[in-house]
Amino acid sequence: MAEDSLQDAFVAAARVWPEQGVPDRPAAWLWTTAYRRALDRMRKEEADARRLPLLIADPVPAADQAEPGEDADVPDERLRLLFACCHPALRADARAALMLRFVAGLSTAEIARLFLVSEPTMAARLTRAKAKMAVAGIPLRAPSAEDLPDRLDVVLKVIYLIFTEGYRATTGPELIRPRLASEAIRLAYVVGELLPAEPRTAALLALMLLQHARRDARLGPAGELVLLPDQDRTLWRHDEIARGVSLLGLLEAVPMPGEYHLQALIAAEHAKPPPTDWTRIARLYAELERRDPSPMIRLNRAVAVAESGSPEAGLALLDGLDAALRDSHLLPTVRAELLSRLGRRAEAVAAFDAALALVRTDPERDHLNRRRAEQS
Amino acid sequence: MQYVLLIYGDEKAWEARDERDREANMEAHAKFSAMLREHNALLGGEELAGSSSATTVRNVDRVGVTDGPFAETAEQLGGYYVIEAADLDTAIGFARQLPEPIVEVRPIVMHPEADS
Numbered sequence: 113m114a115e116d117s118l119q120d121a122f123v124a125a126a127r128v129w130p131e132q133g134v135p136d137r138p139a140a141w142l143w144t145t146a147y148r149r150a151l152d153r154m155r156k157e158e159a160d161a162r163r164l165p166l167l168i169a170d171p172v173p174a175a176d177q178a179e180p181g182e183d184a185d186v187p188d189e190r191l192r193l194l195f196a197c198c199h200p201a202l203r204a205d206a207r208a209a210l211m212l213r214f215v216a217g218l219s220t221a222e223i224a225r226l227f228l229v230s231e232p233t234m235a236a237r238l239t240r241a242k243a244k245m246a247v248a249g250i251p252l253r254a255p256s257a258e259d260l261p262d263r264l265d266v267v268l269k270v271i272y273l274i275f276t277e278g279y280r281a282t283t284g285p286e287l288i289r290p291r292l293a294s295e296a297i298r299l300a301y302v303v304g305e306l307l308p309a310e311p312r313t314a315a316l317l318a319l320m321l322l323q324h325a326r327r328d329a330r331l332g333p334a335g336e337l338v339l340l341p342d343q344d345r346t347l348w349r350h351d352e353i354a355r356g357v358s359l360l361g362l363l364e365a366v367p368m369p370g371e372y373h374l375q376a377l378i379a380a381e382h383a384k385p386p387p388t389d390w391t392r393i394a395r396l397y398a399e400l401e402r403r404d405p406s407p408m409i410r411l412n413r414a415v416a417v418a419e420s421g422s423p424e425a426g427l428a429l430l431d432g433l434d435a436a437l438r439d440s441h442l443l444p445t446v447r448a449e450l451l452s453r454l455g456r457r458a459e460a461v462a463a464f465d466a467a468l469a470l471v472r473t474d475p476e477r478d479h480l481n482r483r484r485a486e487q488s
Numbered sequence: 489m490q491y492v493l494l495i496y497g498d499e500k501a502w503e504a505r506d507e508r509d510r511e512a513n514m515e516a517h518a519k520f521s522a523m524l525r526e527h528n529a530l531l532g533g534e535e536l537a538g539s540s541s542a543t544t545v546r547n548v549d550r551v552g553v554t555d556g557p558f559a560e561t562a563e564q565l566g567g568y569y570v571i572e573a574a575d576l577d578t579a580i581g582f583a584r585q586l587p588e589p590i591v592e593v594r595p596i597v598m599h600p601e602a603d604s
């Protein structure tokens with residue numbers, strides 16, 4: 113979609129520029145047009161999908177519809193809403209709900225379904241957030257140029273939080289909630305349209321497109337988790353992968369790739385036909401860890417190092433992560449897999465047991481039980 | 489000497505009070521203020537909005553601005569300013585310039601006819 117839209121933008125530019133002259137910032141102009149066209153297409157594609165449930169759902173109360181966001185097509189107004197909804201003085205879960213309500217224009221009932229809470233609970237969360245905005249004096253305006261970089265960081269973080277909750281749910285019977293992830297992608301297009309000159313937005317969009325493209329292959333017929341090497345690649349959305357890769361191509365000129373950019377490059381590497389270049393992935397993770405020394409990045413780097421041929425080195429990278437990742441099943445899961453690969457079966461079984469004690473989704477639990485049974 | 493009197497209370501109980509209790513309390517505060525005025529002891533005082541409206545600004549680390557009141561137990565309240573600011577972002581801008589590590593920004597409740 114992105115590359116088609118960009119193509120459209122270039123065609124439009126070719127038509128317009130000879131008459132009106134080249135705009136001051138042709139790159140920004142191109143990005144805006146590309147984002148807008150991608151959004152138009154998404155709206156067209158989603159219109160039919162949305163019309164169906166509307167027919168059977170209760171009519172939306174008039175007061176609910178009259179709130180801002182729905183028809184706020186004036187970019188300034190939406191930009192103000194965007195930054196107000198993502199104000200750092202709001203709770204993280206409130207920001208996500210406000211974004212979906214007032215920037216994406218979903219109904220309270222839809223957002224409640226996406227976050228697996230009751231409609232009254234979501235309505236109360238939104239009411240509390242709006243009360244905080246009013247009482248605390250959170251302004252409905254775009255931040256100053258000085259504050260913009262930090263505030264955009266918060267916006268992108270909110271979007272990625274919505275995406276990751278859709279991509280890998282932390283609770284509940286389902287492992288992925290594709291609708292939540294696709295709403296995050298739509299929000300990123302909106303942000304891109306409003307602030308076209310920000311490479312970070314395009315990088316996040318590329319990252320989400322590349323990850324989301326694998327959604328149909330990540331679960332098996334019984335809803336079980338299918339790991340990347342075992343996925344049926346014919347189920348990947350190759351058109352969406354192409355979109356992500358072409359966005360990355362447009363970002364090549366960015367001198368210092370940011371964190372989303374590095375992650376998107378890793379996702380793009382995974383999306384290539386085998387053999388996967390694990391050495392390059394390990395290098396990208398090392399670069400990512402240098403920027404953001406977080407335990408989750410170290411964990412992923414350990415996997416990449418192990419896959420590039422040194423499970424011992426990967427295992428060594430896990431040292432010292434236990435305290436920081438105490439509540440996550442992912443650390444013992446990775447440790448178990450690396451121990452299993454090194455033939456240290458008894459230790460692997462113990463690590464699988466540790467992972468099973470922490471895992472919270474049913475499909476992942478089944479996967480761990482299966483892998484544990486395979487050790488003997 | 490000058491002192492600040494900081495009033496602590498259970499917000500839930502405060503919110504649950506009926507109108508009569510509320511008014512009785514307002515009257516008691518008006519009486520208290522009048523008594524202080526008689527002694528030339530009143531320098532200022534305001535009712536603060538609920539802690540759910542609070543924002544905390546950390547000038548010490550990268551955390552920056554967070555939702556909610558400052559709730560650590562190691563640090564204790566050490567002083568306060570009453571400022572005029574157009575909105576929360578302006579108030580945060582001022583709070584960032586304080587030579588102090590942690591600042592809680594809490595709106596003051598405006599009583600339209602408080603001084604009449």
